[in-house]
Each structure stands twice: as C-alpha cells, then as structure tokens.
Amino acid sequence: MGHIRNIWLEYGFLMNPYHTDHLDATREDAALYIHRETEETRLGNFLASEDHGAIFVEGHVGVGKTTFVNQTQYLLMQDDSLPRILPSCSVVEVQNTSTSEELVFSIIASVLRALRLHSPGVEDSNIFREIKSYTWQAQITSWTASASIMGTGGGNGKITTQTQPVAISLQTLQNLLDKAAILASERGFERIVLLINNLDNVNENHFFSLLHDLRDTILGRSRWLFVMAGPIGMHRSLMSSTIHRRISERIAGEVVKLDPLNLDGVFEVIKKRVEHFRKQESIKAPVPERTIEILYNASRGEIRYVLNRANGIARMVAQEFTGTGPIQENLALAALQKLISDEVRANDLTERQWEILEAIVHAGNVRPKNHDSFSLNSAQAFINYLNRFHRLGLIEQERFGRETVYTPRGDIALFFKGISL
Numbered sequence: 001m002g003h004i005r006n007i008w009l010e011y012g013f014l015m016n017p018y019h020t021d022h023l024d025a026t027r028e029d030a031a032l033y034i035h036r037e038t039e040e041t042r043l044g045n046f047l048a049s050e051d052h053g054a055i056f057v058e059g060h061v062g063v064g065k066t067t068f069v070n071q072t073q074y075l076l077m078q079d080d081s082l083p084r085i086l087p088s089c090s091v092v093e094v095q096n097t098s099t100s101e102e103l104v105f106s107i108i109a110s111v112l113r114a115l116r117l118h119s120p121g122v123e124d125s126n127i128f129r130e131i132k133s134y135t136w137q138a139q140i141t142s143w144t145a146s147a148s149i150m151g152t153g154g155g156n157g158k159i160t161t162q163t164q165p166v167a168i169s170l171q172t173l174q175n176l177l178d179k180a181a182i183l184a185s186e187r188g189f190e191r192i193v194l195l196i197n198n199l200d201n202v203n204e205n206h207f208f209s210l211l212h213d214l215r216d217t218i219l220g221r222s223r224w225l226f227v228m229a230g231p232i233g234m235h236r237s238l239m240s241s242t243i244h245r246r247i248s249e250r251i252a253g254e255v256v257k258l259d260p261l262n263l264d265g266v267f268e269v270i271k272k273r274v275e276h277f278r279k280q281e282s283i284k285a286p287v288p289e290r291t292i293e294i295l296y297n298a299s300r301g302e303i304r305y306v307l308n309r310a311n312g313i314a315r316m317v318a319q320e321f322t323g324t325g326p327i328q329e330n331l332a333l334a335a336l337q338k339l340i341s342d343e344v345r346a347n348d349l350t351e352r353q354w355e356i357l358e359a360i361v362h363a364g365n366v367r368p369k370n371h372d373s374f375s376l377n378s379a380q381a382f383i384n385y386l387n388r389f390h391r392l393g394l395i396e397q398e399r400f401g402r403e404t405v406y407t408p409r410g411d412i413a414l415f416f417k418g419i420s421l
C-alpha cells in the first residue's frame with residue numbers, strides 16, 4: 001500500500017469542492033453559480049444594448065468579479081431575443097509594461113480563442129488563418145526585439161525596462177480588429193465581449209494612458225464591448241483624470257459595483273459544490289460552517305479567501321490524520337491557526353513594520369493622513385509602509401475619490417486578533 005492518496009476522494013468528492021477557479025460562461029458552471037440579479041441586469045443591459053464602448057465592474061479582490069462577468073455573458077447567450085455575443089473566454093491582462101500594441105494583440109488572440117471555442121471549425125477559414133499568422137508574426141518580432149534589448153542591457157549591467165515598439169501602424173491594427181469582427185459576425189456573433197482583468201495590479205496612470213491611446217482603435221470600434229474588472233474607485237478616478245474628457249463618451253457612466261456575497265450566499269456556493277461533486281448523497285462538507293463564518297468575517301466577505309483557507313484546512317487535516325470525514329470544529333480552527341501563522345510569519349518584515357501592521361489591524365482601517373497615530377511624521381512615510389504591505393498582499397486598498405483607505409486582509413486580521421469563536 002502506497003502513501004499517495006487523493007484526499008478529495010477520501011473526503012467523498014470527485015473534485016475539490018473548495019477550488020478557487022473562476023466560473024466560465026458555460027452551462028456546467030452555471031449550475032454552481034449564485035446569481036446577483038441587480039448587478040446582472042446592469043451589466044447585461046449594457047452588453048445587450050450598446051454597439052461599442054466599455055463598462056467598469058468594480059469590487060474587492062477575490063469577491064467574484066470574473067465569475068460574475070462570465071455568468072452574465074452566459075445569461076445573455078441563453079436569450080435568443082438579445083444580440084448574440086461572442087463571450088470572452090480568456091481574460092486579457094494588462095501589465096505595467098504593456099504597450100498599446102501588445103494589448104491589441106492579446107485582445108485579438110483572446111478573440112481567436114473564443115471563436116475556436118464557440119464556433120468549432122473556424123480555424124479552417126482563411127480570415128482566421130490570416131489574422132492568426134499576422135498576430136503570431138508580430139508577437140515574435142516584438143518578443144525578439146525586447147529579448148535582444150534585455151540581452152545587451154544585462155551585459156552592460158543596466159536593467160532596461162524599455163521594449164522596442166513593434167513597427168505596426170495603427171491602420172494595420174484596426175484592419176486586424178475589423179477582420180476579427182467580420183469573422184465573428186460571419187459566424188453569427190453580433191458583438192464581441194472582452195474582459196480586461198487584473199486591473200488591481202496595474203498602475204492606474206499607465207492603464208489610463210493605454211485607454212487614451214486606444215480610444216479610437218478599440219473603444220470606439222463598432223461591435224466591440226469591453227468589461228474592465230478592477231478595484232473600487234477606478235472609474236471615478238478615471239473620470240477625475242486629465243484624459244477623461246477625451247474618453248468619457250466611450251465609457252459607460254454607470255459602474256457595476258460588486259459587493260461581497262452575504263454569508264448565506266457563501267454557504268450556498270459551498271452547498272452547490274458539495275452536492276455537485278460528492279460521490280454519495282450522505283457526504284457532507286469537510287469544513288464546518290462556523291469555521292467558514294470566521295473566515296468570512298475576517299476577510300470581510302472575500303469568497304476567494306474563504307475557499308482557499310477552507311481548502312488548506314481540509315488538506316492539512318487529511319495530511320495529519322487518516323480517516324477523513326467532516327472535520328471537528330476545534331481541529332479545523334487549530335489547522336487554520338497553523339496555516340495562518342506559518343504563512344504570515346514567512347513575510348520578511350522589520351520589527352517596526354510588524355508593529356505598524358499590528359496597529360493597522362487594531363485600527364480596522366487607515367488612511368495616509370492618520371500617520372500621527374503610528375508615530376510617523378508624514379503621510380508619505382506612512383504611504384511607504386502601506387505600499388509595501390499592499391504589494392505583499394497583507395492589506396487591501398480602496399479608493400474614495402482622492403482618498404485611499406487601507407484594510408487588513410483576512411490572514412493578517414486573524415493573525416493579530418486571534419481566532420476565536
């Protein structure tokens with residue numbers, strides 16, 4: 001008998017019921033989805049009514065944005081009276097070093113993937129081949145150019161972050177986008193929806209300048225609809241930035257704000273997964289509800305965090321003990337305690353940083369102007385600490401107009417406050 005086990009099978013599941021993958025715009029995933037009707041109507045109306053432009057979906061990290069956007073697209077696809085959309089199937093991520101050309105290319109690549117998925121056989125068409133070979137070639141050129149720059153830069157002991165712009169005219173890019181839209185429409189898709197993700201991690205000004213550059217190329221293109229999933233306050237910040245006048249008419253005035261699911265909603269998500277993935281009807285969720293509630297409260301409703309920690313607890317308990325079934329509450333909490341303290345302690349922080357972090361937890365939430373209460377003599381000094389904590393994923397930031405508010409993430413809150421029932 002070996003020591004290698006499938007712990008989910010031992011718990012009675014065909015698959016990990018606490019996985020943190022987002023749900024796609026598919027029927028299988030729709031069975032696991034908890035609806036958010038008000039927000040679905042808002043986003044759905046935009047996607048069903050507009051011919052071009054962008055809309056912002058804002059919410060905290062891990063609150064369910066990608067899932068929500070995908071499942072709203074799925075709803076639209078189910079209604080024959082609405083324009084037929086080609087749903088986004090892979091997310092387009094913006095990086096701090098992305099150029100506008102790179103962004104357009106990743107958009108085109110994403111559309112080709114969506115077409116392949118939703119219109120089998122499309123890869124044999126001439127237009128598809130043409131777009132693909134062009135995109136491919138351009139990406140190779142761009143990649144080779146940046147690799148050779150990095151090569152010489154490294155040799156001189158300098159780090160260069162500059163990448164050589166691909167020599168592609170705006171006209172060419174527009175032609176490619178138009179070709180992709182024609183191909184989609186030939187295949188029966190009246191609109192192309194694209195999800196631009198990952199905006200929490202990208203420098204806001206960089207993103208805004210990309211939008212500015214792409215105003216006519218993509219934001220104004222007929223048949224292209226963009227959903228920008230980002231942190232709370234991003235739209236407002238765009239509207240108060242200097243480029244807003246140039247692009248405001250391309251961006252929906254209304255923002256879809258996604259609040260955390262309530263606790264019952266999270267229980268419901270887990271229940272659906274348990275019922276979907278269990279081998280027999282008698283099988284129960286491994287992690288007790290009370291533990292889920294503690295995770296929920298500590299993270300202020302971040303479902304990704306709740307699932308991830310529940311997953312960790314179930315794994316740890318399975319590793320330490322044989323005989324897996326529903327986990328006793330005290331055992332679940334002991335496992336959680338261990339998971340958290342190992343992970344939080346692994347952060348490389350100075351004593352002063354630990355001290356400040358702990359004080360932030362006790363304050364609940366802070367703003368740079370509160371620097372006095374942390375014995376720091378300027379807001380900037382405090383911001384330096386806050387930025388570091390944010391980069392490490394220890395705290396979360398939220399914008400309220402000009403003000404940024406910082407709040408501890410789940411692990412940090414539990415680490416300093418202790419896990420109690």
Ligand SMILES: Nc1ncnc2c1ncn2[C@@H]1O[C@H](COP(=O)(O)OP(=O)(O)OP(=O)(O)O)[C@@H](O)[C@H]1O
Nearest residue numbers: 020021022023033034061062063064065066067304
């Ligand atoms: N309404 C929902 N119904 C069912 N499951 C959900 C729902 N919302 C989120 N989830 C689940 O919660 C997890 C996190 O969701 P998702 O990845 O969509 O969040 P996100 O806000 O896009 O995260 P990030 O900020 O990291 O991009 C996923 O496993 C997803 O399946």
Ligand SMILES: [Mg+2]
Nearest residue numbers: 022065066197
């Ligand atoms: Mg996401």
